[in-house]
Amino acid sequence: MSDVPLIAVVMAGGTGSRLWPLSRELYPKQFLQLSGEHSLLQTTLLRLSALACKDPLVITNEQHRFIVAEQLRQIDQLHDNIILEPCGRNTAPAIALAAFSALKRNEQEDPLLLVLAADHVIAKEEVFCNAVKKAVPIAENGNIITFGIIPEYAETGYGYIERGAPFSVNANSTETDFYHVKNFVEKPDRLKAEKYISTGDYFWNSGIFMFKATVYLNELKKFRPDIYSVCEQVLSSSYRDLDFIRLSETLFKDCPAESIDFAVMEKTERCIVCPIDIGWSDVGSWQSLWDISEKTDEGDVCKGDILTYNTKNNYIYSESALVAAVGVEDIVIVQTKDAILVSKKSDVQDVKKIVEMLKAQERTEYIAHREVFRPWGKFDSIDQGERYRVKKIIVKPGEGLSLRMHHHRSEHWIVLSGTAKVTLDDKTMLVTANESIYIPLGATYSLENPGVIPLNLIEVSSGDYLGEDDIVRQKERYKKDN
Structure with a gap:
Protein backbone atom coordinates (compact mmCIF):
# COMPACT_ATOMS: atom_id res chain seq x y z
CA MET A 1 0.00 0.00 0.00
CA SER A 2 1.13 3.55 -0.71
CA ASP A 3 1.41 6.52 1.63
CA VAL A 4 -1.66 8.17 0.10
CA PRO A 5 -4.56 7.97 2.59
CA LEU A 6 -7.26 5.43 1.70
CA ILE A 7 -10.72 6.37 2.97
CA ALA A 8 -13.71 4.05 2.77
CA VAL A 9 -16.93 5.76 1.71
CA VAL A 10 -19.85 3.58 2.78
CA MET A 11 -23.29 4.20 1.31
CA ALA A 12 -25.76 3.31 4.06
CA GLY A 13 -29.07 4.46 2.60
CA GLY A 14 -31.88 2.40 1.11
CA THR A 15 -34.81 0.49 2.57
CA GLY A 16 -34.30 -3.11 1.41
CA SER A 17 -38.02 -3.68 0.84
CA ARG A 18 -37.50 -7.12 -0.76
CA LEU A 19 -36.31 -8.46 2.61
CA TRP A 20 -39.52 -7.50 4.39
CA PRO A 21 -40.59 -8.28 7.11
CA LEU A 22 -37.06 -8.30 8.55
CA SER A 23 -36.06 -5.16 6.69
CA ARG A 24 -38.25 -2.12 7.43
CA GLU A 25 -38.08 1.52 6.37
CA LEU A 26 -36.79 2.61 9.79
CA TYR A 27 -34.51 -0.42 10.23
CA PRO A 28 -33.44 -1.66 6.78
CA LYS A 29 -31.24 -4.62 5.90
CA GLN A 30 -27.86 -2.88 6.22
CA PHE A 31 -28.42 -2.71 10.00
CA LEU A 32 -29.50 -6.34 10.39
CA GLN A 33 -27.37 -9.24 11.60
CA LEU A 34 -28.17 -11.56 8.72
CA SER A 35 -25.09 -13.73 9.24
CA GLY A 36 -22.79 -13.67 12.24
CA GLU A 37 -22.62 -11.30 15.19
CA HIS A 38 -22.31 -8.06 13.23
CA SER A 39 -24.67 -6.15 10.97
CA LEU A 40 -23.97 -5.84 7.25
CA LEU A 41 -22.79 -2.25 7.84
CA GLN A 42 -20.40 -3.32 10.59
CA THR A 43 -19.11 -6.25 8.54
CA THR A 44 -18.47 -3.93 5.58
CA LEU A 45 -16.26 -1.71 7.76
CA LEU A 46 -14.51 -4.52 9.65
CA ARG A 47 -13.42 -6.32 6.48
CA LEU A 48 -11.34 -3.26 5.56
CA SER A 49 -8.99 -3.67 8.53
CA ALA A 50 -6.38 -5.32 6.30
CA LEU A 51 -6.28 -2.20 4.12
CA ALA A 52 -5.21 0.25 6.86
CA CYS A 53 -7.98 2.66 5.87
CA LYS A 54 -8.34 5.96 7.67
CA ASP A 55 -11.58 6.75 9.50
CA PRO A 56 -14.43 5.88 7.12
CA LEU A 57 -17.09 8.25 5.89
CA VAL A 58 -20.60 6.82 6.19
CA ILE A 59 -23.42 8.43 4.23
CA THR A 60 -26.92 7.94 5.57
CA ASN A 61 -30.13 9.86 6.17
CA GLU A 62 -31.74 11.66 9.09
CA GLN A 63 -33.98 8.83 10.24
CA HIS A 64 -31.15 6.27 10.45
CA ARG A 65 -28.52 8.51 12.04
CA PHE A 66 -28.60 7.15 15.58
CA ILE A 67 -28.62 3.53 14.40
CA VAL A 68 -25.50 4.20 12.31
CA ALA A 69 -23.80 6.04 15.17
CA GLU A 70 -24.51 3.24 17.63
CA GLN A 71 -23.31 0.53 15.24
CA LEU A 72 -20.10 2.44 14.51
CA ARG A 73 -19.56 2.98 18.24
CA GLN A 74 -19.88 -0.76 18.86
CA ILE A 75 -16.91 -1.46 16.55
CA ASP A 76 -14.92 1.63 17.62
CA GLN A 77 -15.26 3.45 14.30
CA LEU A 78 -17.32 6.47 15.39
CA HIS A 79 -15.20 9.58 14.77
CA ASP A 80 -17.47 12.47 13.67
CA ASN A 81 -17.69 10.70 10.33
CA ILE A 82 -21.38 10.34 9.47
CA ILE A 83 -22.67 12.51 6.62
CA LEU A 84 -26.42 13.10 6.83
CA GLU A 85 -28.21 13.61 3.54
CA PRO A 86 -31.29 15.79 4.16
CA CYS A 87 -32.94 14.13 1.15
CA GLY A 88 -31.98 11.35 -1.24
CA ARG A 89 -30.31 12.40 -4.49
CA ASN A 90 -28.76 9.08 -5.62
CA THR A 91 -25.09 8.13 -5.63
CA ALA A 92 -23.34 10.79 -7.73
CA PRO A 93 -24.13 13.67 -5.33
CA ALA A 94 -23.58 11.49 -2.25
CA ILE A 95 -20.10 10.49 -3.41
CA ALA A 96 -19.33 14.11 -4.33
CA LEU A 97 -20.18 15.16 -0.77
CA ALA A 98 -17.87 12.46 0.56
CA ALA A 99 -15.07 13.57 -1.79
CA PHE A 100 -15.36 17.22 -0.72
CA SER A 101 -15.48 16.12 2.93
CA ALA A 102 -12.42 13.88 2.53
CA LEU A 103 -10.44 16.76 1.02
CA LYS A 104 -11.55 19.03 3.85
CA ARG A 105 -10.44 16.48 6.47
CA ASN A 106 -7.11 15.86 4.69
CA GLU A 107 -6.15 19.37 3.62
CA GLN A 108 -2.58 18.58 2.55
CA GLU A 109 -3.41 15.38 0.67
CA ASP A 110 -5.58 14.02 -2.12
CA PRO A 111 -6.92 10.80 -0.60
CA LEU A 112 -8.05 7.70 -2.41
CA LEU A 113 -11.71 6.89 -1.90
CA LEU A 114 -12.96 3.30 -1.80
CA VAL A 115 -16.72 3.49 -2.36
CA LEU A 116 -18.84 0.57 -1.14
CA ALA A 117 -22.44 -0.24 -0.31
CA ALA A 118 -23.18 -1.02 3.34
CA ASP A 119 -25.42 -4.00 2.58
CA HIS A 120 -23.30 -6.31 0.41
CA VAL A 121 -21.78 -9.64 1.41
CA ILE A 122 -18.20 -10.52 0.43
CA ALA A 123 -17.29 -14.08 1.38
CA LYS A 124 -13.67 -13.98 0.15
CA GLU A 125 -12.50 -10.97 2.13
CA GLU A 126 -8.77 -11.58 1.69
CA VAL A 127 -9.16 -11.85 -2.09
CA PHE A 128 -11.09 -8.58 -2.11
CA CYS A 129 -8.51 -6.73 -0.02
CA ASN A 130 -5.69 -8.01 -2.24
CA ALA A 131 -7.53 -6.77 -5.33
CA VAL A 132 -7.92 -3.33 -3.76
CA LYS A 133 -4.21 -3.22 -2.89
CA LYS A 134 -3.31 -4.16 -6.45
CA ALA A 135 -5.58 -1.43 -7.82
CA VAL A 136 -4.19 1.34 -5.59
CA PRO A 137 -1.27 2.42 -7.85
CA ILE A 138 -3.56 2.45 -10.89
CA ALA A 139 -6.04 4.68 -9.08
CA GLU A 140 -3.21 6.90 -7.85
CA ASN A 141 -2.29 7.56 -11.48
CA GLY A 142 -5.64 9.22 -12.09
CA ASN A 143 -7.77 6.27 -13.17
CA ILE A 144 -11.24 5.44 -11.90
CA ILE A 145 -11.41 1.79 -10.85
CA THR A 146 -14.66 -0.15 -10.92
CA PHE A 147 -14.63 -3.68 -9.50
CA GLY A 148 -16.57 -6.07 -11.75
CA ILE A 149 -17.81 -9.37 -10.35
CA ILE A 150 -17.00 -12.42 -12.48
CA PRO A 151 -20.55 -13.76 -13.02
CA GLU A 152 -21.59 -17.20 -11.84
CA TYR A 153 -24.83 -17.33 -13.82
CA ALA A 154 -27.06 -15.23 -16.09
CA GLU A 155 -28.50 -12.74 -13.60
CA THR A 156 -31.14 -10.30 -14.84
CA GLY A 157 -31.22 -8.24 -11.64
CA TYR A 158 -27.75 -6.67 -12.01
CA GLY A 159 -26.20 -4.21 -14.42
CA TYR A 160 -23.18 -5.43 -16.41
CA ILE A 161 -19.78 -4.01 -17.35
CA GLU A 162 -18.34 -4.94 -20.75
CA ARG A 163 -14.55 -5.06 -20.80
CA GLY A 164 -12.47 -3.58 -23.59
CA ALA A 165 -8.75 -3.85 -24.28
CA PRO A 166 -6.33 -4.87 -21.52
CA PHE A 167 -5.08 -1.92 -19.51
CA SER A 168 -1.47 -0.96 -20.23
CA VAL A 169 0.43 0.11 -17.12
CA ASN A 170 3.09 1.64 -19.36
CA ALA A 171 4.23 1.43 -22.97
CA ASN A 172 6.17 -1.79 -22.42
CA SER A 173 3.82 -3.85 -20.28
CA THR A 174 0.19 -4.84 -19.87
CA GLU A 175 -1.58 -5.46 -16.56
CA THR A 176 -3.81 -8.43 -17.45
CA ASP A 177 -5.92 -8.11 -14.29
CA PHE A 178 -7.34 -4.79 -15.46
CA TYR A 179 -9.21 -3.71 -18.59
CA HIS A 180 -10.52 -0.55 -20.13
CA VAL A 181 -14.29 -0.32 -19.87
CA LYS A 182 -16.04 -0.66 -23.21
CA ASN A 183 -19.61 -0.25 -22.03
CA PHE A 184 -21.97 -0.18 -19.07
CA VAL A 185 -25.16 -2.17 -19.64
CA GLU A 186 -28.43 -1.83 -17.75
CA LYS A 187 -30.18 -4.91 -16.33
CA PRO A 188 -30.66 -7.26 -19.32
CA ASP A 189 -33.39 -9.74 -20.10
CA ARG A 190 -32.67 -13.47 -19.77
CA LEU A 191 -31.47 -14.01 -23.35
CA LYS A 192 -29.08 -11.07 -23.25
CA ALA A 193 -27.75 -12.10 -19.84
CA GLU A 194 -27.01 -15.62 -21.13
CA LYS A 195 -25.25 -14.13 -24.15
CA TYR A 196 -23.13 -11.90 -21.92
CA ILE A 197 -22.08 -14.86 -19.80
CA SER A 198 -21.10 -16.95 -22.84
CA THR A 199 -18.66 -14.32 -24.14
CA GLY A 200 -16.64 -14.00 -20.93
CA ASP A 201 -16.36 -10.25 -21.55
CA TYR A 202 -19.03 -9.08 -19.11
CA PHE A 203 -19.00 -8.65 -15.35
CA TRP A 204 -21.66 -7.82 -12.79
CA ASN A 205 -21.60 -4.18 -11.75
CA SER A 206 -20.85 -4.37 -8.01
CA GLY A 207 -21.07 -0.64 -7.32
CA ILE A 208 -17.59 -0.74 -5.74
CA PHE A 209 -15.26 2.01 -6.97
CA MET A 210 -11.87 3.50 -6.16
CA PHE A 211 -10.41 6.84 -7.25
CA LYS A 212 -8.67 9.93 -5.97
CA ALA A 213 -11.07 12.48 -4.55
CA THR A 214 -10.00 15.19 -6.99
CA VAL A 215 -10.21 12.85 -9.99
CA TYR A 216 -13.85 12.06 -9.27
CA LEU A 217 -14.72 15.69 -8.61
CA ASN A 218 -12.97 16.87 -11.78
CA GLU A 219 -14.83 14.31 -13.89
CA LEU A 220 -18.11 15.23 -12.22
CA LYS A 221 -17.41 18.92 -12.86
CA LYS A 222 -16.73 18.11 -16.52
CA PHE A 223 -19.86 16.04 -17.12
CA ARG A 224 -22.32 17.31 -14.49
CA PRO A 225 -21.22 20.79 -13.39
CA ASP A 226 -24.67 21.37 -11.90
CA ILE A 227 -24.24 18.52 -9.42
CA TYR A 228 -20.65 19.55 -8.69
CA SER A 229 -21.63 23.15 -7.96
CA VAL A 230 -24.48 22.31 -5.59
CA CYS A 231 -22.43 19.74 -3.67
CA GLU A 232 -19.52 22.16 -3.32
CA GLN A 233 -21.85 24.78 -1.82
CA VAL A 234 -23.58 22.25 0.41
CA LEU A 235 -20.36 20.86 1.87
CA SER A 236 -18.85 24.32 2.40
CA SER A 237 -21.88 25.28 4.52
CA SER A 238 -21.96 22.00 6.46
CA TYR A 239 -21.58 21.87 10.23
CA ARG A 240 -20.98 19.28 12.92
CA ASP A 241 -23.69 18.09 15.29
CA LEU A 242 -22.51 15.43 17.74
CA ASP A 243 -21.09 12.66 15.52
CA PHE A 244 -22.78 13.96 12.38
CA ILE A 245 -21.96 16.23 9.46
CA ARG A 246 -25.18 18.12 8.74
CA LEU A 247 -26.01 19.66 5.37
CA SER A 248 -28.35 22.42 4.24
CA GLU A 249 -31.63 20.96 3.04
CA THR A 250 -32.45 24.26 1.35
CA LEU A 251 -29.37 23.93 -0.86
CA PHE A 252 -29.29 20.17 -1.32
CA LYS A 253 -32.93 19.77 -2.38
CA ASP A 254 -32.05 21.62 -5.61
CA CYS A 255 -29.35 19.09 -6.51
CA PRO A 256 -30.24 16.85 -9.48
CA ALA A 257 -30.65 13.18 -8.61
CA GLU A 258 -28.25 11.03 -10.62
CA SER A 259 -26.33 7.79 -10.19
CA ILE A 260 -22.55 7.70 -10.44
CA ASP A 261 -22.90 5.37 -13.44
CA PHE A 262 -24.95 7.86 -15.47
CA ALA A 263 -23.19 11.00 -14.23
CA VAL A 264 -19.56 9.88 -14.58
CA MET A 265 -18.79 6.22 -15.27
CA GLU A 266 -20.53 5.99 -18.66
CA LYS A 267 -18.85 9.18 -19.89
CA THR A 268 -15.32 9.21 -18.51
CA GLU A 269 -12.30 7.90 -20.41
CA ARG A 270 -10.52 7.13 -17.14
CA CYS A 271 -12.59 4.08 -16.22
CA ILE A 272 -10.76 0.77 -15.65
CA VAL A 273 -12.47 -2.47 -14.60
CA CYS A 274 -10.86 -4.96 -12.22
CA PRO A 275 -12.58 -8.38 -12.54
CA ILE A 276 -12.84 -10.17 -9.18
CA ASP A 277 -14.28 -13.39 -7.78
CA ILE A 278 -14.93 -12.55 -4.12
CA GLY A 279 -18.10 -14.43 -3.22
CA TRP A 280 -20.14 -11.26 -3.68
CA SER A 281 -23.87 -10.83 -3.13
CA ASP A 282 -26.02 -7.74 -2.79
CA VAL A 283 -28.41 -9.77 -0.58
CA GLY A 284 -31.24 -8.30 -2.60
CA SER A 285 -33.87 -10.96 -1.89
CA TRP A 286 -34.71 -13.96 0.28
CA GLN A 287 -33.45 -16.17 -2.56
CA SER A 288 -30.02 -14.52 -2.49
CA LEU A 289 -29.93 -14.78 1.30
CA TRP A 290 -30.71 -18.50 1.02
CA ASP A 291 -27.92 -18.81 -1.58
CA ILE A 292 -25.22 -17.50 0.79
CA SER A 293 -26.44 -19.08 4.05
CA GLU A 294 -25.29 -22.30 5.71
CA LYS A 295 -27.71 -25.13 4.96
CA THR A 296 -28.76 -28.45 6.44
CA ASP A 297 -28.24 -31.71 4.56
CA GLU A 298 -31.72 -31.19 3.13
CA GLY A 299 -30.85 -27.73 1.85
CA ASP A 300 -32.87 -25.88 4.48
CA VAL A 301 -31.70 -22.65 6.10
CA CYS A 302 -33.13 -22.51 9.62
CA LYS A 303 -32.75 -19.44 11.83
CA GLY A 304 -34.36 -19.39 15.27
CA ASP A 305 -36.68 -21.90 16.95
CA ILE A 306 -37.45 -24.16 13.97
CA LEU A 307 -38.72 -27.75 13.63
CA THR A 308 -38.82 -29.41 10.22
CA TYR A 309 -39.97 -32.76 8.88
CA ASN A 310 -39.64 -33.93 5.27
CA THR A 311 -38.63 -30.47 4.04
CA LYS A 312 -36.16 -29.39 1.36
CA ASN A 313 -34.45 -26.20 0.16
CA ASN A 314 -36.42 -23.78 2.35
CA TYR A 315 -35.47 -20.55 4.13
CA ILE A 316 -37.18 -20.51 7.53
CA TYR A 317 -36.63 -17.71 10.04
CA SER A 318 -38.23 -17.20 13.44
CA GLU A 319 -37.73 -14.16 15.63
CA SER A 320 -39.95 -14.97 18.60
CA ALA A 321 -42.01 -18.16 18.14
CA LEU A 322 -41.68 -21.83 17.31
CA VAL A 323 -42.10 -22.36 13.56
CA ALA A 324 -42.81 -25.93 12.39
CA ALA A 325 -42.69 -26.91 8.71
CA VAL A 326 -43.85 -30.23 7.25
CA GLY A 327 -43.49 -31.48 3.68
CA VAL A 328 -42.66 -28.14 2.07
CA GLU A 329 -40.02 -27.40 -0.56
CA ASP A 330 -38.50 -24.20 -1.99
CA ILE A 331 -40.48 -21.99 0.40
CA VAL A 332 -39.56 -18.87 2.39
CA ILE A 333 -41.13 -18.53 5.85
CA VAL A 334 -40.17 -15.50 7.94
CA GLN A 335 -41.74 -14.80 11.34
CA THR A 336 -41.23 -11.54 13.23
CA LYS A 337 -43.07 -10.26 16.30
CA ASP A 338 -45.69 -8.50 14.18
CA ALA A 339 -45.71 -10.19 10.76
CA ILE A 340 -45.30 -13.51 8.93
CA LEU A 341 -44.19 -13.90 5.32
CA VAL A 342 -44.79 -17.09 3.31
CA SER A 343 -43.61 -17.18 -0.30
CA LYS A 344 -42.28 -19.48 -2.96
CA LYS A 345 -38.57 -18.82 -3.41
CA SER A 346 -39.23 -18.26 -7.09
CA ASP A 347 -41.59 -15.39 -6.24
CA VAL A 348 -39.59 -13.51 -3.60
CA GLN A 349 -38.85 -10.58 -5.92
CA ASP A 350 -42.53 -9.71 -5.50
CA VAL A 351 -42.24 -9.21 -1.74
CA LYS A 352 -41.85 -5.51 -2.53
CA LYS A 353 -45.43 -5.65 -3.87
CA ILE A 354 -46.58 -6.53 -0.36
CA VAL A 355 -44.68 -3.53 0.98
CA GLU A 356 -46.41 -1.32 -1.59
CA MET A 357 -49.78 -2.71 -0.44
CA LEU A 358 -48.92 -1.98 3.20
CA LYS A 359 -48.07 1.60 2.24
CA ALA A 360 -51.29 2.01 0.29
CA GLN A 361 -53.27 0.75 3.30
CA GLU A 362 -51.30 3.09 5.60
CA ARG A 363 -50.24 0.21 7.83
CA THR A 364 -47.25 0.67 10.09
CA GLU A 365 -45.67 -2.74 9.44
CA TYR A 366 -43.71 -1.47 6.44
CA ILE A 367 -42.18 1.38 8.45
CA ALA A 368 -40.99 -0.13 11.70
CA HIS A 369 -40.70 -3.31 13.70
CA ARG A 370 -42.60 -3.76 16.93
Missing part, protein backbone atom coordinates in the same frame (compact mmCIF):
# COMPACT_ATOMS: atom_id res chain seq x y z
CA GLU A 371 -39.23 -3.05 18.53
CA VAL A 372 -38.26 0.55 17.70
CA PHE A 373 -34.81 2.07 18.23
CA ARG A 374 -34.28 5.58 19.58
CA PRO A 375 -31.10 7.54 20.40
CA TRP A 376 -31.73 6.88 24.10
CA GLY A 377 -32.40 3.14 23.70
CA LYS A 378 -35.42 1.23 22.38
CA PHE A 379 -38.99 0.16 23.11
CA ASP A 380 -41.07 -2.89 22.25
CA SER A 381 -44.86 -2.51 21.93
CA ILE A 382 -45.84 -5.71 23.70
CA ASP A 383 -49.62 -5.34 23.56
CA GLN A 384 -52.27 -2.84 22.52
CA GLY A 385 -56.05 -2.68 22.68
CA GLU A 386 -58.88 -0.21 23.08
CA ARG A 387 -57.60 2.69 25.22
CA TYR A 388 -54.40 0.92 26.36
CA ARG A 389 -50.89 0.03 25.19
CA VAL A 390 -48.08 -1.84 26.93
CA LYS A 391 -44.41 -1.21 26.12
CA LYS A 392 -41.13 -2.58 27.37
CA ILE A 393 -38.66 0.32 27.44
CA ILE A 394 -34.87 0.08 27.67
CA VAL A 395 -32.87 3.26 28.34
CA LYS A 396 -29.11 3.18 27.83
CA PRO A 397 -26.81 4.30 30.68
CA GLY A 398 -26.43 8.07 30.75
CA GLU A 399 -29.30 8.62 28.30
CA GLY A 400 -32.86 9.78 28.75
CA LEU A 401 -36.11 11.03 27.26
CA SER A 402 -36.66 14.77 26.79
CA LEU A 403 -38.92 16.78 29.10
CA ARG A 404 -42.44 16.30 27.70
CA MET A 405 -46.17 15.96 28.29
CA HIS A 406 -49.20 14.25 26.71
CA HIS A 407 -52.65 15.62 25.95
CA HIS A 408 -54.49 12.31 25.61
CA ARG A 409 -52.93 9.67 27.83
CA SER A 410 -51.60 8.88 31.29
CA GLU A 411 -48.83 6.36 32.02
CA HIS A 412 -47.80 3.86 34.67
CA TRP A 413 -44.14 2.79 34.85
CA ILE A 414 -42.86 -0.33 36.61
CA VAL A 415 -39.06 -0.59 36.87
CA LEU A 416 -37.76 -4.11 36.19
CA SER A 417 -34.04 -3.44 36.58
CA GLY A 418 -31.72 -0.45 36.88
CA THR A 419 -32.59 2.95 38.30
CA ALA A 420 -34.90 5.58 36.81
CA LYS A 421 -34.43 9.27 37.54
CA VAL A 422 -37.89 10.76 37.02
CA THR A 423 -38.72 14.45 36.91
CA LEU A 424 -42.48 14.89 37.40
CA ASP A 425 -43.63 18.51 37.26
CA ASP A 426 -41.52 20.19 39.99
CA LYS A 427 -40.31 17.00 41.71
CA THR A 428 -37.34 14.71 40.95
CA MET A 429 -37.14 11.19 42.35
CA LEU A 430 -35.33 7.87 41.88
CA VAL A 431 -37.37 4.77 41.09
CA THR A 432 -35.64 1.39 41.44
CA ALA A 433 -36.42 -2.25 40.65
CA ASN A 434 -39.89 -3.45 41.73
CA GLU A 435 -41.07 0.14 42.26
CA SER A 436 -43.58 2.05 40.13
CA ILE A 437 -44.70 5.60 39.38
CA TYR A 438 -47.81 7.16 37.84
CA ILE A 439 -47.61 9.94 35.22
CA PRO A 440 -50.99 11.76 35.11
CA LEU A 441 -52.43 13.10 31.87
CA GLY A 442 -51.12 16.61 31.25
CA ALA A 443 -48.16 16.29 33.64
CA THR A 444 -44.71 17.40 32.52
CA TYR A 445 -42.08 14.71 32.97
CA SER A 446 -38.71 13.36 31.89
CA LEU A 447 -36.96 10.02 32.32
CA GLU A 448 -33.22 9.42 32.68
CA ASN A 449 -30.93 6.49 33.40
CA PRO A 450 -28.28 7.76 35.84
CA GLY A 451 -26.75 4.32 36.30
CA VAL A 452 -24.12 2.23 34.54
CA ILE A 453 -26.45 -0.61 33.49
CA PRO A 454 -29.48 -0.43 31.16
CA LEU A 455 -32.76 0.72 32.68
CA ASN A 456 -35.60 -1.73 31.95
CA LEU A 457 -39.20 -0.78 32.64
CA ILE A 458 -42.75 -1.61 31.64
CA GLU A 459 -44.95 1.29 30.53
CA VAL A 460 -48.74 0.98 30.54
CA SER A 461 -50.43 3.87 28.72
CA SER A 462 -54.17 4.52 28.85
CA GLY A 463 -56.25 7.18 27.16
CA ASP A 464 -58.40 8.04 24.18
CA TYR A 465 -55.42 8.45 21.80
CA LEU A 466 -52.12 6.58 22.06
CA GLY A 467 -50.23 7.69 18.93
CA GLU A 468 -46.51 8.48 19.05
CA ASP A 469 -47.32 12.00 17.86
CA ASP A 470 -49.04 12.85 21.16
CA ILE A 471 -45.75 14.13 22.57
CA VAL A 472 -45.27 17.81 23.39
CA ARG A 473 -41.60 18.38 24.14
CA GLN A 474 -40.75 21.12 26.61
CA LYS A 475 -37.01 20.76 26.10
CA GLU A 476 -35.16 18.88 23.35
CA ARG A 477 -32.53 16.36 24.43
CA TYR A 478 -32.09 15.04 20.89
CA LYS A 479 -33.63 16.11 17.61
CA LYS A 480 -36.79 14.11 16.84
CA ASP A 481 -36.06 11.59 19.57
CA ASN A 482 -39.65 10.59 20.56
